[in-house]
Amino acid sequence: RLNAISAVNNATTTNKPLNFSEEKPTDLFGCNVFNDKVMQEHLPKAVYKSLKRTIENGEQMDPSIADAVAAAMKEWALSRGATHYTHVFYPLTGLTAEKHDSFLEPDGRGGAIAQFSGSTLIQGEPDASSFPNGGLRTTFEARGYTAWDLTNPAYLLENDNGIFLCIPTAFVSWTGEALDKKTPLLRSNQAVHTQASRLLKLLGHENFDRIQNFAGVEQEYFLVDRNFYFSRPDLYLAGRTLFGAKPAKGQEQDDHYFGTIPKRVLAFMIEAERELYKLGVPVKTRHNEVAPGQYEIAPMFEDSNLANDHNQMIMSVLKSVAKRYGMACLMHEKPFAGINGSGKHLNYSIGNGQFGSLFDPGETPHENAQFLLFCAAMIRAVHKHGSLLRSSVACASNDHRLGANEAPPAIMSIFLGDQLTDIFDQIKEGAEVTGKEKGILRVGVDTLPPIPMDAGDRNRTSPFAFTGNRFEFRAVGSSQSIAGAQLVLNTILSESLAYISDRLEKLVEDESVELNVAVTKIIQEIMKEHDNVVFNGDGYSEEWTIEAAKRGLANLRTTPEALPALNSPSSVAVFEEFGVLSNRELDSRVSIFFEQYINTLQTEVELAIKLARTSILPAAVRYQTELARNCLNMKELGLGCITGPLTKLTENLNGLESAANELESMLAKSHAGEQEHAHSLCNETLPVMTELREYADKLEEIVADDLWPLPTYQEMLFIK
Ligand code: ADP
Ligand code: MG
Structure with missing residues (x-):
């Protein structure tokens, strides 16, 4: 231990500073990504167009183009110095898995050539028998296969040992059952697109682009010198300290939060950001967090599938770059008792380029009414499926954090802020519908305050907070994949949107209710039934635990309590209805998570x-x-x-x-x-x-x- 302390002095703190006049952002950003620009340059025109249609509109891929894409990818990767390709996938361990295959193949005459065919691009077969499958595959037929997810770009991963072409894939069994985190996320993207589109059409929109769902992921982590790390078997084996007396100085003085970033840490951050820029990850912010030794990195929000891959990349890049600076990057939710743990705030919204965020109040009465309806859908979803949402973030390490007076409690509630709560309350109490100009959607009385939210209206103790144009789910753990929470949000929101569409059709078509009246009525009904889930107070307080129990909100404090909600009858029903996960897949997941x-x-x-x-x-x-x-x-x-x-x-x-x-x-x-x-x-x-x-x-x-x-x-x- 004493040797470790003196060794810290010799740590590297120098790096090549990032300078946008020398390293042009346009040259740097995405330079290791087989992105749209590269594809357009390298692919025959017809192939490029066909691929674009698949990527943008979710159309089935034309299998005949695979060879052409593979050839272009190979040429690009080899020219950049790659030797191997790897299908990257996200097994249920929550980690990133990869198996490297060499481009080199013997030519049968004693020589060798570089090979990469369309079929190897589309499908891989990792020897994956030891990934958890929860009974979905018996070992003798252990072949799961990886299928190219062409909606996310391939990229080159550089490290000290070479350069590899990485192909994002989904990991499924031969029967098509999901063995990973990505497959159900992609299915849930489809569900939320379908249901949101259906409702938007009922609200009078005709031609619009695909509705996406977005994730903006704030990643917290700790850095510890590697000399200490390797002197603590609990840290390197369990990810957290199992022993350790409280230090004389903790985080009480709040002198770390947003403070000056230490020199070595800043050098590390800059290097990590440079690596991430190359991979096309739009890193935006960095700062010290509350606990000493704790930091945060956040990219700009993106389509959830891409954001998911990017978050996995962020985690691995942080870990590998930390090593170069003599540090270990800890992703565990609670590496140190008695000081704050690490979370991963998941900023969630749905929408597209035309609409922006559908959780954005907008400026016209039409947009406001639509916003209130989508917001009501989210409220209903979280109230109906709070336990399911809780189960999506359940794991042993996150148990140390949730409800520990630094992170949201295990009770799922929604923070709306006073202004928005007030508007919903007025609608609930029966505010009049006015302004029946033709074609204009309006909700509530003209005396309602304008909706745009005060950005300062913040509450840090709520697990699910409305933050102006999105919801921020704060219960996700720092080590967890965002896919689990995102796909649950997509699924339960889909169900509420479907419910609203059904109700709207019934009122407008069967009962000839005017659209504005019907929309108001539905919001009113939803708030009457579900506004128990809205809570703007202090989520850390003891009173809230008592109050929440009175309101009938579940408080599933631990993983063993929470996990059964993942395959409870109501969860199975909603997952199956929207084709996200089957009963068998859910059972296998619950078993794996236990x-x-x-x-x-x-x-x-x-x-x-x-x-x-x-x-x-x-x-x-x-x-x-x-x-x-x-x-x-x-x-x-x-x-x-x-x-x-x-x-x-x-x-x-x-x-x-x-x-x-x-x-x-x-x-x-x-x-x-x-x-x-x-x-x-x-x-x-x-x-x-x-x-x-x-x-x-x-x-x-x-x-x-x-x-x-x-x-x-x-x-x-x-x-x-
Ligand atoms: P704060 O710490 O104040 O919550 P940050 O800037 O650290 O804010 O992180 C906010 C995250 O939310 C960023 O990733 C940002 O891109 C993301 N975000 C912003 N708008 C949206 C949106 N409409 N949908 C999803 N994420 C969003
Ligand atoms: Mg935040």
Whole structure:
């Protein structure tokens, strides 16, 4: 540990500064991406046009163009120095998976040529038998295959070992069942497009482009010097510290938030941004976060499928660039107890170039009415499917964060702000519909305040907040893929939009109600039934927990409590109705997520026992011996000795030993199924781990500093 501290001094802090006059943004941005410009240059005209139609309108791809696209991609990649291609996919582990294949193939005459055909572009077959599948594939027919997702561009990944052509893919079983995070996201894109279009047509729009759904992802992370990182097996194996006494200085002084970025960190950020620009990731903001050692990076929002790939790239680029600067980038939701954890705010909206965001109030009465209707759809969706939404962010590491008074609670509610809440309240109470000019959609009385929101109207404690032209879902964990939450939002919103369209058709067509009246009536009905989910107060307060229970809102505090909502009957119904996930796919996901929860906790418990016994206990015993010997010597000399530290140390050492033994016997217990196992780990084992930690952390405060083996919180958080 002491060596680690002195080694920090030798860390690299220099880099090549980014300078837009030398590295022109147009040359830099997307220079490693097989983007529209490159495609137009490299593809035959007819092929380019056909591919564009597929990408932009979601039309089926013409298989005959695959060879031409593959040839162009190969030529481009080879000219840029690539040696391998890889189908990149997102298995249910939440990680990014890739398998590299060489372009080089023997020509049968002792030589070799570079090969890459249309069929290898379209379909890959990773030996993927060990990816989790939750029973969707038995091992003997373990072949899942990766299918080219041509809506996202291929790109070149550069690292110290070479350059690779990366092809974004979906990962499915031979029966077509989804084994990844991307496939259902793509299906949900289709659903929300269909349902939003249907409603827009009923509202009188005729020709418009595809309705997309967008994601703007704010990624938080911690940086720790690698010398410390590798002296902490809990950090590099479990991603979080299992021990560590509270430092004398924490985040109380708020001196880190938006403060000056430390030199080495800034060098790292600039390099990471340069890499991300090359990959076409539109990185926009960077700043210090609340906790010491914590930072945030956020790109501009994009189409969700692209934003999902880009977020995965951000996570891997941050990790790999941090290494070059002698640091480790931690994506875990709670690497350090007692200070803020990391989240991933997911800014969500739907719309397109013509409409902008459909959650944007707009300037005309027509746009406002439409906005209120889409907003009401979102409110209804979150109220009806709050538990499902909660389950989409459930994982062992996120449990440490949700509800920990720094992140939104596990109760799903919506923040609308006072102004918008007031408008909805007035409609709910039966505001009159006026302004019946032909063709103009209006809702509410003319006395309603103008809708554009005050941007300062912010609430940081709500899990789902309206922020002017989008909703910000703040419960996603920093290590999680955004796909899970995004596809749930798309699916439940689709269901509400479909409900509204049905209702509107019924009122207008069957009952001849005037459109304006019908729209107002529907908003009114929705708010009467669902405005319990709207909460503008302090989500961290104890009163809210009580109030939410009264309102009938679920509070699923832990992963084992939350996961069953993912395949509950109402969830299965909505997923199946909109063709996003089948019952079997959902069951497999729930089973995989439970398995992951169990594996995470078991690893942590084993590690905690091992560290307690082989690092902490020996250090404490050494010090105990020293103190005991000192006492004996002092007595021999006829002088009194200080017994306080020895007694305290011995008490905590005994506590540590017995907690470790108890944990060990808990690990050996057998369980009736994964759910029971998960609950037992959550409710019985975790509290004993906390107990073990308390003993260890007290020992840290007693044992002589030079004997303490693990880098401390203050060292990891403040030495940069
Ligand atoms: P803050 O920290 O104030 O919430 P940031 O600027 O860090 O804001 O992040 C806001 C994110 O929301 C960015 O990624 C931004 O591009 C994104 N965003 C802005 N407008 C929309 C929208 N209409 N839909 C989705 N995301 C959006
Ligand atoms: Mg935000």
